[in-house]
Amino acid sequence: xYPAAFEYHSPTSVRDALGLLGRLGDDAKLLAGGHSxxxxxxxxxxxxKHVIDLRKVPGLTGIKEDGGTIVIGGMTTHWQMESSxxxxxxxxxxxxxxxxxxxxxxxxxxxxxxxxxxxxxxxDQPATVLALGVxxxxxxxxxxxxxxxxxxxxxxxxxxxxxxxxxxEMRVPAWPAGSGGAYLKFPHPASxxxxxxxxxxxxxxxxxxxxxASVGITGAxxxxxxxxxxxxxxxxxxxDAATIEAAAQKAAExxxxxxxxxxxxxxxxxxxxxxxxxxxxxxxxxxxxx
Ligand SMILES: Cc1cc2nc3c(=O)[nH]c(=O)nc-3n(C[C@H](O)[C@H](O)[C@H](O)COP(=O)(O)OP(=O)(O)OC[C@H]3O[C@@H](n4cnc5c(N)ncnc54)[C@H](O)[C@@H]3O)c2cc1C
Numbered sequence: 072x073y074p075a076a077f078e079y080h081s082p083t084s085v086r087d088a089l090g091l092l093g094r095l096g097d098d099a100k101l102l103a104g105g106h107s108x109x110x111x112x113x114x115x116x117x118x119x120k121h122v123i124d125l126r127k128v129p130g131l132t133g134i135k136e137d138g139g140t141i142v143i144g145g146m147t148t149h150w151q152m153e154s155s156x157x158x159x160x161x162x163x164x165x166x167x168x169x170x171x172x173x174x175x176x177x178x179x180x181x182x183x184x185x186x187x188x189x190x191x192x193x194x195d196q197p198a199t200v201l202a203l204g205v206x207x208x209x210x211x212x213x214x215x216x217x218x219x220x221x222x223x224x225x226x227x228x229x230x231x232x233x234x235x236x237x238x239x240e241m242r243v244p245a246w247p248a249g250s251g252g253a254y255l256k257f258p259h260p261a262s263x264x265x266x267x268x269x270x271x272x273x274x275x276x277x278x279x280x281x282x283x284a285s286v287g288i289t290g291a292x293x294x295x296x297x298x299x300x301x302x303x304x305x306x307x308x309x310x311d312a313a314t315i316e317a318a319a320q321k322a323a324e325x326x327x328x329x330x331x332x333x334x335x336x337x338x339x340x341x342x343x344x345x346x347x348x349x350x351x352x353x354x355x356x357x358x359x360x361x
Contacts (some may be wrong), residue, residue, distance in 0.1 A: 073165045074112035085210055085237060088128055093212055093237050095121045099256060101237065102126075103185035117261065122288030131184070131239060134158060139245030140344075141165075141277045145184025145238045145333045153178060162243055163357075164252035168199040173263050184238040187223070190294060191255050193264035197295030198223060199254050201287030202270035205243050208229045211236035224246060227293040246306050250274040256290070256352045259333060265290035266333045267342035269298075269322070271350040273305065275358045278307075281305045286347060292326040300324045301347055315348055322347035 080099075082088040092099055100119035102108055103126075112118040125131060131146035136149030141162055148190035151159055152169035159166050166193065172178050172186075172195055186196050187207070195215045200220050207218045209232050218231045225231060232238050246252075267290040274283040286298040304318030323340035330336045 072113045072115070074109070075115060075118045077112075077119055078121045080121060081127050082123060082125075083127050083129070085128055085130065085239065088123055088125060088237060088306040089210065089212060089235070091121070091123050092237075094225065095123075097234065099123055101188075103125070103182040103188075104148065104180035106181040107185060107189045107191065107331075113261055125237070131237075136161070137242075139156050141245075143183055143241045143243065145188075145240055146182050147184075149173075149178035149183070149186075150175070151179050152183060154212060161245075162203070164203065164254055164272070165196075165243065167217075168254040168270065170194050171195055171254070171258070171263070175230075187236050187241070188230060188232050190224055190228050191264070192227060192293050192295070193259070193266070193290045194252065194295075195256060195268055195289060197264055198265070198268050198270040198287035198289035200241065200256075201295055201297050202252060202272045202285045203243055203246075204272075204285060205241050207231070207234040207238055208240045208242065209233065210239045215239070217242075221297065224294040224296070229294075246272060247274055247283075248302065249358055250277065251354045251359070253350045253353035253357060255346050255353065257346060262304050266340055267295065267346055269346040269350040271354040273310065273351065273354045273358050275310070275355070279309050281308055286322075288322060288326060288343055288347070288353070291323065291328045291343050293329060296326055298322050298325070298343075301351075310351070312352075313350045315355070319344050319348035319351060 075282030099121040149169040244273035252272040254270040256265040270287045289295040
């Protein structure tokens with residue numbers, strides 16, 4: 072199917088892109104990698120009269136370190152994250168999550184900003200950015216503002232980015248020594264989207280006791296969410312198999328689990344528990360625990 076007719080714009084600065092967004096308002100949509108927007112336009116689920124392509128806007132791509140923080144431009148592709156030596160050494164969970172997205176064609180064009188602004192309920196990075204505790208920087212007509220990841224996902228495909236704003240970068244905080252993380256998912260066999268995906272970050276002290284735990288779950292509900300019951304079951308404890316198993320039992324709590332073509336509420340709740348256990352077990356191993 073073909074999209075409805077639209078006018079194409081290709082600004083060459085953030086200022087020009089924001090100017091177009093401000094002038095064209097609701098009739099305009101930003102285009103990043105196009106791997107979510109274009110299919111929606113072809114299905115006529117989105118019919119913007121104007122498409123503002125961000126690909127010629129300089130300064131929105133790249134991964135760098137700023138003090139201990141890792142800064143990732145909104146137009147950075149999944150492939151750039153998957154292959155980044157900085158991420159592999161300082162924040163491997165982000166590179167690993169990127170590597171699990173779709174297929175090479177999707178990863179070569181799809182962007183972190185597009186994925187997190189679109190907020191597909193089955194997308195992978197939402198779980199991982201929740202577990203990492205990132206911040207987003209949005210730029211709009213009044214300048215830049217920062218949004219914590221816990222305030223980002225509002226509902227089904229709805230986020231804190233304003234209609235007159237661009238998600239320009241994501242800031243990833245440094246985790247202390249003794250930390251480890253893992254993202255694991257049950258992938259849809261065709262698209263590779265997460266039927267359920269769980270990201271876990273843990274920090275262990277010298278005695279192997281958990282001082283910090285953060286768990287994000289995607290795929291099960293209408294939006295990615297922190298599994299706070301699981302986190303509470305980990306912090307302050309030595310993370311042996313029985314403790315992890317008991318904490319993981321709470322993985323579906325607080326999620327409005329949605330039945331769909333991929334599975335029933337019971338099945339997806341079960342996947343939450345199974346993948347929470349697996350992701351936490353792997354995170355503990357990587358943090359230096361047993
Ligand atoms: C076959 C297929 C398989 C896929 N499999 C997976 C998978 O396994 N896991 C997964 O997580 N994803 C998967 N995806 C989605 C993919 O990751 C997309 O890259 C992602 O959803 C959207 O990123 P994009 O850069 O293509 O954004 P676009 O499609 O260009 O834009 C998506 C939306 O975000 C808005 N937007 C884009 N960039 C910005 C910005 N910087 N600031 C504000 N708003 C912005 C756009 O206006 C639009 O509304 C798949 C897609 C396809 C087609």
